Amino acid sequence: MGRRIRNNWQLYLLLLIPVVLTVIYKYIPMYGIQIAFRDFKASRGYLGSEWVGLYWFERFFSSPTCVRMIKNTVLISLYSLLWTFPIPIILSLIINQLRFRRYKRLVQTVLYAPHFISIMVVCGMLRIFLSPSGGLINLIFGTSIDFLTESSAFRTIYIASGIWQDAGWGCIIYLATLANVDPGLYEAAKMDGASVFQRIKNIDLPELLPMAILNLIMAAGGLMNVGFEKVWLLQTDLNKATSDVIAVYVYQQGIENAKYSYSTAVGLFNTAVNIILLLIVNKIASKVSDVEFV
Numbered sequence: 001m002g003r004r005i006r007n008n009w010q011l012y013l014l015l016l017i018p019v020v021l022t023v024i025y026k027y028i029p030m031y032g033i034q035i036a037f038r039d040f041k042a043s044r045g046y047l048g049s050e051w052v053g054l055y056w057f058e059r060f061f062s063s064p065t066c067v068r069m070i071k072n073t074v075l076i077s078l079y080s081l082l083w084t085f086p087i088p089i090i091l092s093l094i095i096n097q098l099r100f101r102r103y104k105r106l107v108q109t110v111l112y113a114p115h116f117i118s119i120m121v122v123c124g125m126l127r128i129f130l131s132p133s134g135g136l137i138n139l140i141f142g143t144s145i146d147f148l149t150e151s152s153a154f155r156t157i158y159i160a161s162g163i164w165q166d167a168g169w170g171c172i173i174y175l176a177t178l179a180n181v182d183p184g185l186y187e188a189a190k191m192d193g194a195s196v197f198q199r200i201k202n203i204d205l206p207e208l209l210p211m212a213i214l215n216l217i218m219a220a221g222g223l224m225n226v227g228f229e230k231v232w233l234l235q236t237d238l239n240k241a242t243s244d245v246i247a248v249y250v251y252q253q254g255i256e257n258a259k260y261s262y263s264t265a266v267g268l269f270n271t272a273v274n275i276i277l278l279l280i281v282n283k284i285a286s287k288v289s290d291v292e293f294v
Helices: 002-007 009-037 055-061 066-084 086-096 101-116 119-129 136-141 151-170 172-178 183-191 196-221 228-234 246-256 260-288
Strands: none
Touching (some): 009 260, 055 260, 086 101, 086 196, 119 136, 196 260
16 A cells, blocks of 8 residues: 555645545534534634534424425425436437537537526526516416416426526536447447337446436435525515525525524534435435445
8 A cells, every 4th residue: 555655646645635625625614513502602612602402403493484494495306306317318318329420519519508607697597588578488478477476486497497507517427428338239239120219228228327326326415405596596575485495594594694503503404314315315226226325
């Protein structure tokens, strides 16, 4: 081991940089988690603040909006996962079948482009398209509905815009996986009379399965992490019934109301649920396949 490090010290030196940054920005701040169990006062510091145990957690679970926030967070995350997870796989399978390189590159560029548009701009576009007066959607259907004030429409808007923005970018890793498939397998399948769908079923899908399961495990680990920026920018007083999620609540309580202990407790609960979901999905995936993440 020591000899290997000496022979490749340049690589280990480069590796040291992200390790140090991870420790500084990810692990050291964990010391502050203790304020979730204290009545934190900035003037007293961490250790000087009174220890209150699970008081802030009890306060959160007894709040009138707790159930609604957890429900909205879970439903938006679950629906997003169900709709957005398979689409990059389907897109990669379709793009992989294109044989004209220029057309293939054009399709890829068009699909990738939305990923580079900022959330702020995307939400601005959504507000324009969904405007009750002159909005594209209302012009198409001949209506004058303010969709952003409709609670029933919020999840659809959130998920559909997410698919448009990230589906093309998400298929890159699957296209890279398919690029490593031996072309001889396709030639042999053609000689045996296999159709396009049979080649996809018997060659492409088995090749994509390990990567798809790995991505599923990673997505499950962030199931409760609903994108704060988009929800915050699209939320109105009239759609809070479905848009009120934990991430926005933590921001409001911690930044706007300066309730640092309370917001930390809520965020810690959210993180704990993510860890549990990650372990559960990882265990299930390891049972049904050879892929295991943690």
